[in-house]
Amino acid sequence: MALNKVLALKPLFNEQELLAKIAEGDERAFTELFEGYYGALGEFVYKITESKAVTQEIVQDAFIKI
Structure with missing residues (x-):
């Protein structure tokens, strides 16, 4: 599940590009x-x-996993 769905955040406009x-x-x-x-x-x-x-x-650990 995407981070923005868990927290109900508006996704970054370029999120998919950033992830790639x-x-x-x-x-x-x-x-x-x-x-x-x-x-x-x-x-x-x-x-x-x-x-x-x-x-x-916790937040740092979450981003390390990315």
Whole structure:
């Protein structure tokens, strides 16, 4: 399931292109995707964990898996 469906986020206008570039190893594309979703994902996780440290770790782990 896509990240934007889980969090009900509006997808980045170029999300599919970014994902394709990330699959090819493009670090700039990864940075753009990360910056586009980090804030919203962090807010979502924080509501569950109520811990900034745990939230940062979970969000970073999620993006490492990408």
